[in-house]
Amino acid sequence: MGKIVRHGHTATHTMPFAIDFGRLRKAVSGFPIISCDIFDTAVMRRLARPEDALLATGARALSHGPTSCRPEAFMEHRLEAERSARQAALAEGHDEVRIADIYARIQACGLTHDGKKLAQLEFAVEQSICQPIKSVRQLLTECGSDQRVIFLSDTMLPGTWLTTLLADCGYGDSCVVFSSADVRKSKHTGRLFDHVVEALGCSPAHIIHVGDNPVTDIARAAEHGLRTLHLPWRSAPPEEDRVAKADWPVRLVHSHRRSRAEQTLGDAPPAPVLYRYLSMLLVGFSLFTLAEARRRNIHRIYFLSRDGYLPLAIAKRLIGHTGENLELNYIYASRQSIVVPAMIDDVPKLADDIFHSMLGRPLNTAFEFIGIGAEDASPLIRDAGLDPGASSGGSSGAEAIRKLFLKHRDVIIDGLEKRRATTLAYLDQSGFLKPGPRLIVDVGWRGSTQTALAKLTGLPPADIAGSYLGLLPQALRPGLEPHTASGYLFSFGHPRPIMNKVLEGYALFELFLSAPHGSTLYYALKDGCAHPVLATEEEPGATKRGEAFAAIEAGCLREFEAMHAILDGSWPDSINPESALFDFEGLLTHPTVQEVAMINAIPFIAGINSSRNTVAASRVPLSEFLLNLNHAIKRLENSPWRSGSVRVSTPWPIPSMSFQDFRYRISRLRHLLGRN
Secondary structure, X not given: OOOEEEEOOEEEEOOOOOOOHHHHHHHHOOOOEEEEEOEOOOEEEOOOOOOHHHHHHHHHHHHHOOOOOOHHHHHHHHHHHHHHHHHHHHHOOOOOOOHHHHHHHXXXXXXOOOHHHHHHHHHHHHHHHEEEOHHHHHHHHOOOOOOEEEEEEOOOOOHHHHHHHHHHOOOOOOOEEEEHHHHOOOOOOOHHHHHHHHHHOOOHHHEEEEEOOHHHHHHHHHHOOOEEEEOOOOOOOOOOXXXXXXXXXXXXXXXXXXXXXXXXXXXXXXXHHOHHHHHHHHHHHHHHHHHXXXXXXXXEEEEEOOOOHHHHHHHHHHHHHHOOOOEEEEEOOOHHHHHHHHOOOOHHHHHHHHHHHOOOOXXXXXXXXXXXOHHHHHHHHHHOOOOOOOEOOHHHHHHHHHHHHHHOHHHHHHHHHHHHHHHHHHHHHOOOOOOOOEEEEEEEEOOHHHHHHHHHHXXXXXXXXXXXXXXXXXXXXXXXXXXXXXEEEEEOOEOHHHHHHHHOOOOHHHHHOOOOOOOEEEEEEXXXXXXXXXXXOOOOXXXXXXXXXXXXXXXXXXXXXXXXXXXXXXXXXXXOHHHHOHHHHHHHHOOOHHHHHHHHOOOOEEOHHHOOEEOOOOOOOHHHHHHOHHHHHHHHHOOOOHHXXXXXXXXXXXXXXXXXXXXXXXXHHHHHOOOX
């Protein structure tokens, strides 16, 4: 804990975040009057810079109608109006400009028809972003009866507004405030201190002024005879150029993260801050989904588990503010529970899909997807001339699965018929089969669940639309076309640059867009109702994934709620996909060693039955690069997190790089060595 040190009559506190209340109380004891600065001393903002609040003001103004400016343009106009109004005030001998003068200029320029309403919106934003510094509030609200507390501020806001702000922050309903905007004298020139002393009719030595600014709060106060107590704090990092180029909601959330109120999260363990990769992508995707429903005039939206769990949570909050007549549903569905029963007429294709999802498990687990366990499956496998304990991995495993499925095609079809019946029962009781159009929400890539739903239910493909995070080019087929499906980041492969970024680590979305429950395996009838049967994940992976997802969920919702309050629900209709992917892109394409280790500590890549989870990035041994380079590169290409596998497979000091970077450099090296 830092200590309060005194130099002459100035006391300086050396801790920027945690203030020792006992030492602080001792420092102000004996002074009849305690004068306190407001911003950054009594209250702190949840945004890094005061001008960032103008982005939120611009968003509210655009939503509520006083101006048609985009938030970014509003911020620039507002800052320019303040600059010119301040020059005029100085020319008239005033130290401070008033917010009413600023918005009068904005109205005179034709940027609004109601400057007063805009000014009120700016103050409403201030109310939403300010919170008390608790140790200072405790000090000032627990002062003795022989001490008087007043507040001083260099600000364009009137004292009545500041009194309201302090009351909101718990300082009481009758704070005495001296605002530079009211008296047109500032702490910066020192004239506000003279005004306060004269108004109070006391000696300057009877006042101790508490503040954060070493010039306006400490030097100027001391020059005018006041005692001082300096409570410095570390200023927020500046806005990076690349952040400034992003859409304004992304700029705003980064300002929130850099703010004094949030800086302590920098020392938090990895799991609690994982949400920062996903947060704005989640909001962008949810906004896109709601926009798709409006565009298609669809009122029933089905968020498919588990990918739709968090988008549903955000969408509910968004329409809770707008009051839109949209029916949001969460439906337990997965490729295994929906797509597999729909493949009843394509057993060879089913065999290939099962092979790719088994992750090398023994052949006797190959029939689990239709409810036949290893013990009951073993005789069937022996009947096909195969070893039940043999691995399903490699080309030999693929051939064994095909042989097994063709041999026992009737068993598989019978099992799929039963699964299909219970699936339809679940879809019927969930309301999915009600007439009319519906929109399903899924991460996507191939859109197989949407086409399988149409096939299983017999519904016209035009009655099922899909909103996806992304759709690959090969997703385009009859029944899944631009008029029935669209992707947020990329749609049927366009734009390709964003698609290539996502494919560097597509499996990461399985962790970030997850859910507290396991994957849906199938549906079972109980008491006349169909219930989803969920996978039970193996330990310790289940606990690790659960804890990681809980931290992601809590962080995303906490950050959304903070932004939602600052904006008063005035979100844009959309966020540019490039901006929404801003935080996620580096993790997908150029992860650091630390990031790979953090993600690899969570087994979440699921195989058949989603019971056994593996890590996202597997290391390819150096010997394999030396002995069989083509095979090593193929392994990296098929990795669920390509760039993560490149990162753990390449030794220091090779820098972090995407798989595309790595493959290009290898090809150049081979060309130079004449080994093409």
